[in-house]
Amino acid sequence: MVFTVSLLGFAYIFTGPEWLTIIHGMLLGGLFVVALAGTLVGLSALRPGLLTPEGRVRLERALQATAGLALVAGWAVVLVGTLVIDPLFHGGSAPPAHFLESYSGTVRWVTWAMPAKENLAWMSVILATATAMPLLTRSESMFTPTRARTVVLVLLSVALVFAGVAALLGVFLNKVGPIV
Protein backbone atom coordinates (compact mmCIF):
# COMPACT_ATOMS: atom_id res chain seq x y z
CA MET A 1 0.00 0.00 0.00
CA VAL A 2 1.31 3.45 -0.93
CA PHE A 3 0.92 6.49 1.28
CA THR A 4 1.28 9.98 -0.15
CA VAL A 5 2.14 13.02 1.95
CA SER A 6 2.29 16.53 0.49
CA LEU A 7 4.58 18.98 2.23
CA LEU A 8 5.80 22.40 1.03
CA GLY A 9 4.64 21.68 -2.50
CA PHE A 10 6.37 18.29 -2.70
CA ALA A 11 4.60 14.96 -2.83
CA TYR A 12 6.25 12.16 -0.87
CA ILE A 13 5.05 8.80 -2.19
CA PHE A 14 6.25 5.81 -0.20
CA THR A 15 4.97 2.42 0.93
CA GLY A 16 4.18 1.81 4.60
CA PRO A 17 7.50 0.03 5.31
CA GLU A 18 9.39 2.79 3.50
CA TRP A 19 7.75 5.37 5.77
CA LEU A 20 8.79 3.26 8.76
CA THR A 21 12.44 3.24 7.63
CA ILE A 22 12.27 7.02 7.11
CA ILE A 23 10.93 7.51 10.64
CA HIS A 24 13.46 5.03 12.06
CA GLY A 25 16.58 6.25 10.30
CA MET A 26 16.12 9.82 9.15
CA LEU A 27 13.88 11.16 11.91
CA LEU A 28 14.73 9.22 15.09
CA GLY A 29 18.26 8.15 14.12
CA GLY A 30 19.11 11.62 12.83
CA LEU A 31 17.80 13.25 16.01
CA PHE A 32 19.81 10.82 18.15
CA VAL A 33 23.10 11.49 16.37
CA VAL A 34 22.57 15.28 16.33
CA ALA A 35 21.56 15.32 20.02
CA LEU A 36 24.61 13.23 20.98
CA ALA A 37 26.92 15.52 19.02
CA GLY A 38 25.32 18.59 20.59
CA THR A 39 25.70 17.12 24.07
CA LEU A 40 29.36 16.34 23.45
CA VAL A 41 30.16 19.81 22.13
CA GLY A 42 28.18 21.49 24.92
CA LEU A 43 29.84 19.46 27.66
CA SER A 44 33.32 20.18 26.31
CA ALA A 45 32.48 23.90 26.54
CA LEU A 46 31.14 23.62 30.10
CA ARG A 47 34.30 24.65 31.92
CA PRO A 48 35.16 27.21 34.60
CA GLY A 49 36.76 30.31 33.10
CA LEU A 50 34.97 29.93 29.78
CA LEU A 51 31.50 30.91 30.98
CA THR A 52 29.77 33.64 32.93
CA PRO A 53 27.44 32.41 35.72
CA GLU A 54 24.43 33.08 33.47
CA GLY A 55 26.15 31.37 30.55
CA ARG A 56 26.78 28.33 32.70
CA VAL A 57 23.10 28.09 33.69
CA ARG A 58 22.02 28.42 30.05
CA LEU A 59 24.50 25.82 28.85
CA GLU A 60 23.50 23.39 31.62
CA ARG A 61 19.84 23.74 30.59
CA ALA A 62 20.77 23.25 26.94
CA LEU A 63 22.70 20.12 27.93
CA GLN A 64 19.67 18.85 29.83
CA ALA A 65 17.62 19.32 26.67
CA THR A 66 20.09 17.65 24.29
CA ALA A 67 20.82 14.76 26.69
CA GLY A 68 17.08 14.23 27.22
CA LEU A 69 16.44 14.35 23.47
CA ALA A 70 19.24 11.83 22.89
CA LEU A 71 17.66 9.51 25.47
CA VAL A 72 14.16 9.66 23.96
CA ALA A 73 15.29 9.46 20.33
CA GLY A 74 17.92 6.80 21.10
CA TRP A 75 15.57 4.38 22.84
CA ALA A 76 12.87 5.03 20.24
CA VAL A 77 15.27 4.25 17.38
CA VAL A 78 16.55 0.97 18.86
CA LEU A 79 13.09 -0.24 19.88
CA VAL A 80 11.56 0.60 16.49
CA GLY A 81 14.58 -0.97 14.80
CA THR A 82 14.42 -4.16 16.86
CA LEU A 83 10.67 -4.69 16.95
CA VAL A 84 9.55 -3.22 13.60
CA ILE A 85 12.37 -2.81 11.07
CA ASP A 86 14.31 -6.03 11.79
CA PRO A 87 11.24 -8.30 11.33
CA LEU A 88 10.57 -6.55 8.00
CA PHE A 89 14.21 -7.09 6.96
CA HIS A 90 14.29 -10.80 7.83
CA GLY A 91 10.61 -11.73 7.45
CA GLY A 92 7.55 -10.45 5.64
CA SER A 93 6.45 -11.19 2.07
CA ALA A 94 9.65 -10.09 0.26
CA PRO A 95 12.40 -9.80 2.87
CA PRO A 96 15.56 -7.99 1.71
CA ALA A 97 17.63 -10.48 3.73
CA HIS A 98 16.61 -13.35 1.42
CA PHE A 99 17.49 -11.30 -1.65
CA LEU A 100 20.92 -10.36 -0.25
CA GLU A 101 21.66 -13.95 0.86
CA SER A 102 21.00 -15.24 -2.66
CA TYR A 103 24.30 -13.77 -3.93
CA SER A 104 27.65 -14.55 -2.28
CA GLY A 105 28.85 -10.97 -2.78
CA THR A 106 26.05 -9.48 -0.66
CA VAL A 107 25.67 -12.17 1.97
CA ARG A 108 27.85 -10.28 4.46
CA TRP A 109 25.30 -7.45 4.51
CA VAL A 110 23.00 -9.89 6.31
CA THR A 111 25.52 -11.84 8.37
CA TRP A 112 27.82 -8.94 9.31
CA ALA A 113 26.46 -5.46 8.60
CA MET A 114 22.96 -5.84 10.03
CA PRO A 115 24.05 -7.47 13.34
CA ALA A 116 26.93 -5.00 13.70
CA LYS A 117 24.55 -2.08 13.10
CA GLU A 118 22.06 -3.37 15.67
CA ASN A 119 24.69 -4.09 18.30
CA LEU A 120 26.39 -0.73 17.87
CA ALA A 121 23.06 1.09 18.13
CA TRP A 122 22.15 -0.73 21.36
CA MET A 123 25.63 -0.08 22.81
CA SER A 124 25.40 3.57 21.85
CA VAL A 125 22.05 4.12 23.52
CA ILE A 126 23.14 2.33 26.73
CA LEU A 127 26.24 4.53 26.95
CA ALA A 128 24.18 7.63 26.11
CA THR A 129 21.78 6.82 28.96
CA ALA A 130 24.58 6.37 31.50
CA THR A 131 26.30 9.60 30.48
CA ALA A 132 23.01 11.53 30.47
CA MET A 133 22.46 10.94 34.19
CA PRO A 134 24.90 13.59 35.52
CA LEU A 135 23.82 16.03 32.80
CA LEU A 136 20.10 15.68 33.52
CA THR A 137 20.73 16.19 37.25
CA ARG A 138 23.17 19.05 36.53
CA SER A 139 25.83 17.42 38.64
CA GLU A 140 28.55 19.76 39.90
CA SER A 141 31.18 17.21 38.81
CA MET A 142 30.42 17.98 35.16
CA PHE A 143 31.48 21.63 35.56
CA THR A 144 34.80 21.04 37.28
CA PRO A 145 37.69 19.04 35.77
CA THR A 146 36.93 15.75 37.53
CA ARG A 147 37.67 12.21 36.38
CA ALA A 148 33.91 11.62 36.15
CA ARG A 149 33.67 14.43 33.60
CA THR A 150 36.50 12.93 31.56
CA VAL A 151 34.81 9.51 31.60
CA VAL A 152 31.53 11.10 30.46
CA LEU A 153 33.33 12.86 27.59
CA VAL A 154 35.07 9.64 26.52
CA LEU A 155 31.95 7.46 26.76
CA LEU A 156 29.88 10.11 24.94
CA SER A 157 32.48 10.17 22.15
CA VAL A 158 32.36 6.37 21.92
CA ALA A 159 28.54 6.48 21.86
CA LEU A 160 28.64 9.06 19.06
CA VAL A 161 31.10 6.99 16.99
CA PHE A 162 28.98 3.85 17.50
CA ALA A 163 25.81 5.72 16.52
CA GLY A 164 27.52 7.21 13.47
CA VAL A 165 28.80 3.84 12.22
CA ALA A 166 25.39 2.25 12.86
CA ALA A 167 23.70 5.07 10.93
CA LEU A 168 26.16 4.68 8.04
CA LEU A 169 25.57 0.92 7.88
CA GLY A 170 21.83 1.58 7.97
CA VAL A 171 22.04 3.98 5.04
CA PHE A 172 24.00 1.46 2.93
CA LEU A 173 21.72 -1.42 3.96
CA ASN A 174 18.76 0.65 2.81
CA LYS A 175 20.50 1.08 -0.56
CA VAL A 176 21.54 -2.54 -1.17
CA GLY A 177 18.44 -4.18 0.32
CA PRO A 178 15.63 -1.65 0.82
CA ILE A 179 12.53 -2.61 2.75
CA VAL A 180 9.55 -1.93 0.48
Add this chain to the structure above:
Amino acid sequence: MADRQARSERSRGVVQARPRLAPAFVAASLGVATLGLLAFLRQASEAVSIWLTWRTAAEMTGPGAIAVAVWLGSWAILAVVWRSRDVSRRTAILCLVLVAAGALLAIPPLDRLFL
Protein backbone atom coordinates in the same frame (compact mmCIF):
# COMPACT_ATOMS: atom_id res chain seq x y z
CA MET B 1 25.17 33.06 53.90
CA ALA B 2 25.48 29.32 53.37
CA ASP B 3 21.68 29.01 53.31
CA ARG B 4 21.42 31.74 50.69
CA GLN B 5 24.05 30.04 48.53
CA ALA B 6 22.33 26.67 48.90
CA ARG B 7 18.96 28.24 47.98
CA SER B 8 20.56 29.94 44.98
CA GLU B 9 22.12 26.67 43.80
CA ARG B 10 18.91 24.75 44.36
CA SER B 11 17.03 27.36 42.31
CA ARG B 12 19.54 26.73 39.52
CA GLY B 13 18.92 23.02 39.89
CA VAL B 14 22.50 22.20 40.90
CA VAL B 15 22.60 18.89 42.73
CA GLN B 16 24.95 19.06 45.69
CA ALA B 17 24.72 15.45 46.85
CA ARG B 18 27.56 13.33 45.49
CA PRO B 19 26.09 11.50 42.53
CA ARG B 20 26.73 7.79 42.23
CA LEU B 21 28.39 7.94 38.86
CA ALA B 22 30.84 5.04 39.16
CA PRO B 23 28.04 2.42 39.38
CA ALA B 24 26.23 3.99 36.41
CA PHE B 25 29.34 3.98 34.20
CA VAL B 26 30.52 0.47 35.12
CA ALA B 27 27.00 -0.99 34.78
CA ALA B 28 26.57 0.55 31.32
CA SER B 29 29.96 -0.82 30.30
CA LEU B 30 28.88 -4.26 31.57
CA GLY B 31 25.76 -3.95 29.41
CA VAL B 32 27.92 -3.16 26.37
CA ALA B 33 30.23 -6.11 27.11
CA THR B 34 27.19 -8.40 27.49
CA LEU B 35 25.90 -7.31 24.08
CA GLY B 36 29.30 -8.07 22.58
CA LEU B 37 29.50 -11.48 24.22
CA LEU B 38 26.00 -12.42 23.07
CA ALA B 39 26.76 -11.22 19.53
CA PHE B 40 29.86 -13.41 19.48
CA LEU B 41 27.92 -16.42 20.77
CA ARG B 42 25.19 -15.84 18.15
CA GLN B 43 27.83 -15.90 15.42
CA ALA B 44 29.42 -19.02 16.91
CA SER B 45 26.29 -21.12 17.37
CA GLU B 46 23.11 -21.37 15.33
CA ALA B 47 21.33 -22.87 18.34
CA VAL B 48 22.24 -19.87 20.52
CA SER B 49 21.12 -17.52 17.75
CA ILE B 50 17.72 -19.21 17.53
CA TRP B 51 17.37 -19.32 21.32
CA LEU B 52 18.09 -15.59 21.56
CA THR B 53 15.50 -14.66 18.93
CA TRP B 54 12.54 -14.23 21.23
CA ARG B 55 10.24 -12.78 18.61
CA THR B 56 9.89 -14.01 15.03
CA ALA B 57 12.57 -12.48 12.78
CA ALA B 58 13.53 -9.94 15.46
CA GLU B 59 17.08 -11.08 16.19
CA MET B 60 17.94 -8.43 18.78
CA THR B 61 15.01 -9.08 21.12
CA GLY B 62 16.89 -11.62 23.24
CA PRO B 63 20.34 -9.97 23.33
CA GLY B 64 18.82 -6.52 23.85
CA ALA B 65 16.62 -7.61 26.73
CA ILE B 66 19.41 -9.61 28.41
CA ALA B 67 21.89 -6.75 28.05
CA VAL B 68 19.40 -4.28 29.53
CA ALA B 69 18.70 -6.69 32.41
CA VAL B 70 22.45 -7.07 33.10
CA TRP B 71 22.96 -3.31 32.82
CA LEU B 72 20.08 -2.28 35.12
CA GLY B 73 20.63 -5.18 37.53
CA SER B 74 24.33 -4.49 37.94
CA TRP B 75 23.55 -0.77 38.27
CA ALA B 76 21.17 -1.48 41.16
CA ILE B 77 23.67 -3.81 42.87
CA LEU B 78 26.68 -1.53 42.37
CA ALA B 79 24.71 1.51 43.57
CA VAL B 80 24.33 -0.26 46.92
CA VAL B 81 27.80 -1.84 47.09
CA TRP B 82 29.63 1.31 45.92
CA ARG B 83 27.39 3.67 47.87
CA SER B 84 29.90 6.50 48.05
CA ARG B 85 32.51 5.40 45.55
CA ASP B 86 33.82 8.12 43.30
CA VAL B 87 35.04 7.54 39.75
CA SER B 88 38.61 6.36 40.25
CA ARG B 89 41.31 5.70 37.67
CA ARG B 90 40.64 1.97 38.09
CA THR B 91 36.92 2.51 37.44
CA ALA B 92 37.66 4.51 34.31
CA ILE B 93 40.03 1.86 32.95
CA LEU B 94 37.51 -0.90 33.76
CA CYS B 95 34.83 0.99 31.78
CA LEU B 96 37.11 1.42 28.77
CA VAL B 97 38.20 -2.24 28.82
CA LEU B 98 34.60 -3.48 29.02
CA VAL B 99 33.41 -1.18 26.22
CA ALA B 100 36.37 -2.10 24.01
CA ALA B 101 35.79 -5.82 24.67
CA GLY B 102 32.10 -5.46 23.84
CA ALA B 103 32.79 -3.60 20.60
CA LEU B 104 35.50 -6.07 19.50
CA LEU B 105 33.27 -9.06 20.21
CA ALA B 106 30.26 -7.53 18.45
CA ILE B 107 32.10 -6.25 15.43
CA PRO B 108 34.07 -8.74 13.40
CA PRO B 109 36.93 -9.44 12.39
CA LEU B 110 36.93 -11.47 15.61
CA ASP B 111 34.34 -13.85 14.21
CA ARG B 112 36.60 -14.42 11.21
CA LEU B 113 39.62 -15.06 13.41
CA PHE B 114 38.00 -17.60 15.69
CA LEU B 115 34.97 -18.99 13.84
